[in-house]
Amino acid sequence: MNKRAEGKKYEKIARTYLQQRGWTIIEENYIFGHKEVDLIAVKAEELCFVEVKFRYSPAYGRGFEFVDSRKKNNVMTAAKGFLAKRKGYRNFNVTFGIVSITGEEIDFRRGYFKW
Amino acid sequence: MVTKLLSASIEGLDSRRVEVEIDISGGLTAFTIVGLPDNAVKESRERVRTAISSSGFEFPLKRLTVNLAPADIKKEGSSYDLPIALGILAEDGLIPAPSADTLFAGELSLNGELRPISGGISIAMLAKSKEIRNVIVPKKNATECAIIEEVNVYGFDNLYDVIEHIRSDTGVRHKVNFEQYRDQLNDYALDFSDVKGQYLVKRALEIAIGGGHNILMIGPPGAGKSMLAKRVLSIMPRMELDEAIEVSRIHSVAGLTSGDLVSVRPFRDPHSSISKIGLIGGGTFPRPGEISLAHKGVLFLDEFPEFSKASVEALREPLENGDITISRARSTVNFPADFILVAAMNPCPCGYFNDPYHECTCSMNEIHRYRKKISGPIMDRIDMHIEVMPVAVEELKERPQGESSEIIRKRIETVRDIQRGRYKNEKFSENGNMNDKILEEYCRLGKESEKLLVDAMKLYRFSARSYKKILKISRTIADLEGAEEIMPQHLSEALNYRIVDRGI
Incomplete structure (x- = not known):
C-alpha cells in the first residue's frame, strides 16, 4: 500500500469517527491554491477545519505533536480562503481540530491554532 | 453585548480603577487582550482558559476580545485573571452578570484556585x-x-466559590479585629536581657527609639553592635492602626506580605552589597526600596562604610523629609520613608582603634580614608553617635542579667504617648521629626542650659543642624524622665551623643 492510499484510509476512519459524534462533513481534501485541509466539519454553530494525523505507535509521540507550524499556517490559509468564498459560514465559530490516530487509538481535539 | 467588570491597577502605592470589558462574537476563534497588557497579563489567557475548564465549565470556542480600559495606562501583574474569567463566563451566558458595584482582583492557578495578589490594601x-x-x-x-472597614470584603479560595457567590450570594463578609490580630503576634525571639553590660548603648538605643532619632554605633568587631541592633525590634512600641495600614500597604505593593497585615514594626537589615535602587526604590514600574519597607520601623545598616557611596548619599533626603519621590520617564511616585536609621561601623579598617584589649594596626591616613566613606552631610543627619566598647570576658560571666525588652518597651511606649499627646495637632508624632518652627516652642531652655549649649557650640563648632538635633535629643531625654522642661543634665547627655566621633 503506497503512502497516498494509506493516508486516504485513515482520513476515512477519521471521517466516520467524526460523523459518529454528530459532525457533518461538508468538504474533504479542500484545496485553496496550494494549501489543503483534510476535512471541514460542521456541528451546531461551529465550523471546524480538521487535520488528520496518523502514527503507527506512540513510541515517538502522538499525532498531535506532529502538526508543525507550517502545517498549521497552511490550514489557516485554506480556512480563510474557504470563508472568503462561502459567505454563509461567516458567523460560525471557527475552530481548528486534529484527529490523531495512533495505532488503534483515535482521538479528536479542537481549539485554536493561533490565539 | 459587552460585559463590564471593575478591577484595579497599581501605580506606586496608589490604585487606579480599571474596567475589564469582554466581548464574544462569531468568526475566526481568537482570544485577544488589548489595553497595554504586559507579559503577565497576556499570559493570563492560558491561566483563565485552564481555570475555567477545571472549574467545570466549557471554555467558549468563539472570538473573545478583552479590553482593559483606560487603554493608555500600562497594565501589569496577574490580578486581572479573576475579572477576565468571570467576564467570559458571564458574556457566554454561563453565569449571571456580576454586579457593577463590585471590584474583582485575583490571580488564578491552573486548577481554578485563587492565589494572593500584591497591593490588596491599595485596591x-x-x-x-x-x-x-x-x-x-x-x-x-x-x-x-478588610482593615478598610467601609468596604464589604469577600475572600474566596477558588473560582467556583466566587461563581456560587455571584449566583446566590453565599459569601460571608470578611471582618478583622486589629487589636486582637496585633496581640497575637507580639512575640520576639531576641531579648535585650541577652546582652550583658553595654548599659550606655542600651540607654542610647532607648532614647533613639523613644524619640525616633537616628543612631550610629561605632566599635570594634565583637563588641555587640549587631547583637544590640537585632534586638531593637523587641523594644519598638506597638503600632497604631493607621500606622499598620500605611506599612501594610507598602509591604503589600512590594509583594512581601502574601496578604497578611503587617502588625509588627518592620526591621530591615539589607546587606551592604545592596544597589541604590534596592535601597531607595525605583524601577520601570517604581517599587518601594528598603527605606520605604522600613517605614515606621528600623533600617539597620551594618558595616555602614561598606555600602556604596551612591546608596548612602541617596539617604540624605529621606532622612530629612521622611519620604522619597521617584521620578521616571513614565511616572513620578512618592513613597513614605519615615524610618529610624540604626547604623553600625568599625572605627578603622582593622577595627581595633580605641579598643582597650587590642592594638590598632592602621595608619592615621588609612583611618581618615575609611571615615571619609561616610560624608559629613550624612554624619550630620544621624542624630546620635555612640561608641560601643567590648565587654571583657571575665565580666561577661559575672554581669547580672540586664532589663528585659518588655520593661524597656513599656517605657518607650509611655514616652511615645507623651509625644503623641504633645504633637496631636501636628503632622508628626516623634521628637526626631519635629520641624524647625515648632522646635523653639517645645524645646525652650532655661538660663543655665542655654549657657551650656552656647559654650558647647563654641567649643565643638556644631552645625545649625547639629544644634537642632541636640535640642530634639534633649527633649526626648527629658520626656523619658517625665520632665516638662529641658534641664542641664538632659542637655549634657544629649551633647555626649554628638561628640563621640570628634576624637581624631
Whole structure:
C-alpha cells in the first residue's frame, strides 16, 4: 500500500469517527491554491477545519505533536480562503481540530491554532 | 453585548480603577487582550482558559476580545485573571452578570484556585474612595483588605466559590479585629536581657527609639553592635492602626506580605552589597526600596562604610523629609520613608582603634580614608553617635542579667504617648521629626542650659543642624524622665551623643 492510499484510509476512519459524534462533513481534501485541509466539519454553530494525523505507535509521540507550524499556517490559509468564498459560514465559530490516530487509538481535539 | 467588570491597577502605592470589558462574537476563534497588557497579563489567557475548564465549565470556542480600559495606562501583574474569567463566563451566558458595584482582583492557578495578589490594601482603599461597595479578592488577601472597614470584603479560595457567590450570594463578609490580630503576634525571639553590660548603648538605643532619632554605633568587631541592633525590634512600641495600614500597604505593593497585615514594626537589615535602587526604590514600574519597607520601623545598616557611596548619599533626603519621590520617564511616585536609621561601623579598617584589649594596626591616613566613606552631610543627619566598647570576658560571666525588652518597651511606649499627646495637632508624632518652627516652642531652655549649649557650640563648632538635633535629643531625654522642661543634665547627655566621633 503506497503512502497516498494509506493516508486516504485513515482520513476515512477519521471521517466516520467524526460523523459518529454528530459532525457533518461538508468538504474533504479542500484545496485553496496550494494549501489543503483534510476535512471541514460542521456541528451546531461551529465550523471546524480538521487535520488528520496518523502514527503507527506512540513510541515517538502522538499525532498531535506532529502538526508543525507550517502545517498549521497552511490550514489557516485554506480556512480563510474557504470563508472568503462561502459567505454563509461567516458567523460560525471557527475552530481548528486534529484527529490523531495512533495505532488503534483515535482521538479528536479542537481549539485554536493561533490565539 | 459587552460585559463590564471593575478591577484595579497599581501605580506606586496608589490604585487606579480599571474596567475589564469582554466581548464574544462569531468568526475566526481568537482570544485577544488589548489595553497595554504586559507579559503577565497576556499570559493570563492560558491561566483563565485552564481555570475555567477545571472549574467545570466549557471554555467558549468563539472570538473573545478583552479590553482593559483606560487603554493608555500600562497594565501589569496577574490580578486581572479573576475579572477576565468571570467576564467570559458571564458574556457566554454561563453565569449571571456580576454586579457593577463590585471590584474583582485575583490571580488564578491552573486548577481554578485563587492565589494572593500584591497591593490588596491599595485596591480596598480605591474601592472606598470611589464608593464601590464590594471587593472580591483571594482569601489570603481578605484580611488586609478588610482593615478598610467601609468596604464589604469577600475572600474566596477558588473560582467556583466566587461563581456560587455571584449566583446566590453565599459569601460571608470578611471582618478583622486589629487589636486582637496585633496581640497575637507580639512575640520576639531576641531579648535585650541577652546582652550583658553595654548599659550606655542600651540607654542610647532607648532614647533613639523613644524619640525616633537616628543612631550610629561605632566599635570594634565583637563588641555587640549587631547583637544590640537585632534586638531593637523587641523594644519598638506597638503600632497604631493607621500606622499598620500605611506599612501594610507598602509591604503589600512590594509583594512581601502574601496578604497578611503587617502588625509588627518592620526591621530591615539589607546587606551592604545592596544597589541604590534596592535601597531607595525605583524601577520601570517604581517599587518601594528598603527605606520605604522600613517605614515606621528600623533600617539597620551594618558595616555602614561598606555600602556604596551612591546608596548612602541617596539617604540624605529621606532622612530629612521622611519620604522619597521617584521620578521616571513614565511616572513620578512618592513613597513614605519615615524610618529610624540604626547604623553600625568599625572605627578603622582593622577595627581595633580605641579598643582597650587590642592594638590598632592602621595608619592615621588609612583611618581618615575609611571615615571619609561616610560624608559629613550624612554624619550630620544621624542624630546620635555612640561608641560601643567590648565587654571583657571575665565580666561577661559575672554581669547580672540586664532589663528585659518588655520593661524597656513599656517605657518607650509611655514616652511615645507623651509625644503623641504633645504633637496631636501636628503632622508628626516623634521628637526626631519635629520641624524647625515648632522646635523653639517645645524645646525652650532655661538660663543655665542655654549657657551650656552656647559654650558647647563654641567649643565643638556644631552645625545649625547639629544644634537642632541636640535640642530634639534633649527633649526626648527629658520626656523619658517625665520632665516638662529641658534641664542641664538632659542637655549634657544629649551633647555626649554628638561628640563621640570628634576624637581624631
